[in-house]
Amino acid sequence: MAARTNRAVWQDGFGVPGVVRSSRLATTDELGDNKVLVKVHAWAINPCDYMLQDRNMGPAYPMILGCDVAGTVEAVAPGSTAASQFRVGDRVFGFTANNGFQDYVALEAKLMAKIPGDMAYREPVVVGLCIATSAMLLFGKDYLHLDYPKLGAPKKGKSVLVWGGSSAVGSNAIQLVTAAGYDVIATCSKTNFDYVKTLGAVQVFDYKDPDVTEKIAAELDKGECAGIFMAAGLKDGNVAACKVAGAAKQTIKLASSxxxxxxxxxxxxxxxxxxxxxxxxxxxxxxxETTPATFGGYLPEALAKGAYKVAPPPLVVSKKGLEGIQEAVDMQRVIAEKGQDGIREAVNRVKGGIKEGNVSPVKLVVERA
Structure with missing residues (x-):
């Protein structure tokens, strides 16, 4: 591997902003059998990034935050399992459990895929962590254990409730469940009803409706419910989803993010x-376990054929490179705190001109300088 340098956004403790400085670059030998070194061209921001920055959640500092990346393969160990799937120059997207806010990132080959066609890096970079989290909880043997999605899957005549359908995780869960042949019932705010329906939800309920528990339970009891997935809402979401399951006449499986x-x-x-x-x-x-629903099966084909939507759509911040990461994390914090108003602030900061009316969910993205 030719000599090169690496940089990262380091989190030296909680309650302070990240700092860009040098980071160790993995050698080809260190990639081993299953990892690929990726030169990052786009990073996506997740709620966990600002949470880990703000709160003492137990990690050892200093650490590197960041999960979702897209870029080009820079190196792979010759003769490795990873080399049978990827080669230098491939355009790819994937994710890592933190450690992503770097110029060069080592990814597990199982948690990445080639970018279809000429799709821009900013598009698939928003998908990784959220689709993997959804797939684990929807299809994993320890969780809801639903049937896997596939192109042209027949309808099963069963429903699945996705609580928090307009969230990043919920946006991917709705599509996966729909592609597996289930009818998705979702919750979100009224402002996001149309957005959630475009992803495949057949029924949408306002989670703020005081009668939402009874209304959803009655809808689920019109047929067989294959499960409830709490995609967003933290403890309040768990309580609400459990109430719905408890109000239904049938015993319902529930898995939570x-x-x-x-x-x-x-x-x-x-x-x-x-x-x-x-x-x-x-x-x-x-x-x-559940890569057949994501990078190792359904997802690349579905993206290539336009059967899977990049959702929430990317909103690329103005400042590029690792220096733009903190700006994006700060904007993500505002979105989490203010909801629709926070999204409007973010869109106005990037594009300007959004003064009134509803704005759809977005996922913040930083592009390489």
Whole structure:
């Protein structure tokens, strides 16, 4: 490998902004059998990035944040398993469990795929972490264990509720579940009803409606519900999703993107699907089982054929390169705190001219300088 330098956005502690400085570059030998070195051309921002920056959530500092990346293959070990899938120069996208805010990132070959056609880096970079998280909880044996998505899957006549359908995770979950042949019922705010329906939801409910529990339970009981997936909402989302499952006449499986710490308050008849903490698989192993629904199966083909939408759509911040990461993380924090008003602020900051009316969800992206 030719000599080169690497830089990263370092998080030296919680409660402080990230700092750009040099970072160690993995050698070809260190990539081993399963990793690929990627020169990053676009980074996407996730809520976990600002949360890990703001709160003491237990990681060892200093650390490098960031998950979603897209770029070109810079190196792969000759004769490796990874080399049978990727070669230098391939345009790829994927993700890592933190460590992504670097100029050069080593990715697990199982958690990346080639970018179809001439799709810009900013498009698929928004997908990785959210689709992998959705797939694990929707299709994993320890969770809802639904049938995998595939092109042209027949309708099953069963429903799945996605709580938090307009979130980044929910946007991907709706598409995966729909592609697996289930009818998606979703929740979101009224302002996002149309957005969620474009992703495949057949029924949408306002999660702020005081009667939402009874309304959704009645809808689910019109047929067989294959499960509830709490995609967004943290503890409040868990409580709300559990109430819906408890109000239904059938026993319903429930999986959550936010681990349910205590099952004591879960209503009778709700089958929470999650392994005990001691049996939780570590990163990145937890995502490997369900790659047939993501990088190793359905996703690349569906993207190439236009059957899968990049959602939420990317909003590229003005400042480029690693120096733009902190600006994007700050904007993500505002979106999380203010919702629609936060999205409007972000869009105005980047594009300008958005004063009134609804704005659809976005995912913030930083492009290479």
């Amino acid at each position: 936010n681990f349910i710490d205590s099952l004591d308050g879960v209503p009778e008849g709700v089958d929470v699907k999650q392994p005990p903490p001691a049996n939780l698989k570590p990163f990145p192993d937890c995502w490997f």
